Amino acid sequence: MTNKQRYQDTFKALHASKERLGKVYFMENKRRKFYVGRVLAVAAIVAALLTVSAFAANAVTDGRLFEAITFTVNGEVTNLTPQEDGSYTFDTKDGVHGSIVARDGVVLQNDDGTVVESTYEVEVDSDAAVSMEMELSGVDVQAGDVPGTFEVRESAE
Amino acid sequence: MTEQAFSRAVECYGDMLYRIAFHYCKNRADADDLVQNAFIKFLRTKKSFESEEHLRNWLIRVVINDSKKLLVSPWKTRHEALEDYAQTLYAGQPERSEVFFAVMELPQRERVAVHLYYYEGYSVKEIGALLGENPSTVSTRLASARKRLKSKLKEAWNSDE
Numbered sequence: 001m002t003n004k005q006r007y008q009d010t011f012k013a014l015h016a017s018k019e020r021l022g023k024v025y026f027m028e029n030k031r032r033k034f035y036v037g038r039v040l041a042v043a044a045i046v047a048a049l050l051t052v053s054a055f056a057a058n059a060v061t062d063g064r065l066f067e068a069i070t071f072t073v074n075g076e077v078t079n080l081t082p083q084e085d086g087s088y089t090f091d092t093k094d095g096v097h098g099s100i101v102a103r104d105g106v107v108l109q110n111d112d113g114t115v116v117e118s119t120y121e122v123e124v125d126s127d128a129a130v131s132m133e134m135e136l137s138g139v140d141v142q143a144g145d146v147p148g149t150f151e152v153r154e155s156a157e
Numbered sequence: 158m159t160e161q162a163f164s165r166a167v168e169c170y171g172d173m174l175y176r177i178a179f180h181y182c183k184n185r186a187d188a189d190d191l192v193q194n195a196f197i198k199f200l201r202t203k204k205s206f207e208s209e210e211h212l213r214n215w216l217i218r219v220v221i222n223d224s225k226k227l228l229v230s231p232w233k234t235r236h237e238a239l240e241d242y243a244q245t246l247y248a249g250q251p252e253r254s255e256v257f258f259a260v261m262e263l264p265q266r267e268r269v270a271v272h273l274y275y276y277e278g279y280s281v282k283e284i285g286a287l288l289g290e291n292p293s294t295v296s297t298r299l300a301s302a303r304k305r306l307k308s309k310l311k312e313a314w315n316s317d318e
Contacts, residue, residue: 002315007271013247
């Protein structure tokens with residue numbers, strides 16, 4: 001018998017735990033579902049809070065010209081907290097802290113300081129970035145210091 | 158990845174990875190953890206594998222790297238009496254038990270090189286690539302391991318291989 005045969009005869013008796021490895025696929029799938037569920041739960045919270053403002057904004061801005069603005073928060077929002085003044089503060093998973101002014105459906109201000117009414121939609125991308133789409137009733141919108149990507153579309157006639 | 162593809166990988170490489178991990182840590186629980194971790198990484202990786210050999214070498218590299226990390230970790234506290242394990246593996250087979258203990262008594266670097274050479278059939282050059290070491294270093298380790306095994310196992314180990 002060669003050394004190789006002797007060695008293989010000895011160590012072929014060692015086997016991994018099939019029971020443990022059999023669970024890996026299911027455990028990993030479960031973890032993924034939990035992660036997606038958590039992201040959707042965050043999105044649901046964001047949407048629920050901002051929908052309140054959307055109703056108020058619709059009531060005020062009915063029949064006026066609108067401009068669409070897309071605001072994207074960079075990263076997964078982990079904490080969205082309404083403040084006493086009607087604004088919201090939030091934190092992202094990447095450690096960004098920011099605020100959104102949203103008093104009674106008002107999100108942003110014009111140059112002259114007058115407020116701009118708005119409605120909102122919130123959605124979560126596959127990479128967990130939170131997007132918020134707003135329809136505003138004015139022009140010359142100030143983004144302020146809201147973190148993320150802010151894109152103003154052409155205003156309608 | 159489908160469950161079928163994953164199961165096939167486990168079937169093909171699970172025991173191989175376990176043996177390599179065991180040669181590093183010398184206990185069942187850690188070896189099973191290391192193999193499980195390798196397959197979790199396999200499920201999570203976005204890497205595309207060009208061939209079976211590519212996948213096999215990638216999995217081995219994962220186990221080797223994680224084993225090395227485990228051995229230097231201050232949290233490594235698991236120890237197992239090899240006699241108990243050998244008893245379950247080789248009851249009534251003293252020759253195999255003898256080889257098992259002789260290999261387990263080798264220094265860790267020699268032990269792993271010997272396993273990759275004699276069990277997995279890798280060449281010295283390939284072992285060097287897997288372990289991140291110079292082939293001449295691997296040759297030296299194999300020569301030293303053979304000498305020790307011959308000394309321990311006497312006529313049960315041929316000196317010319």
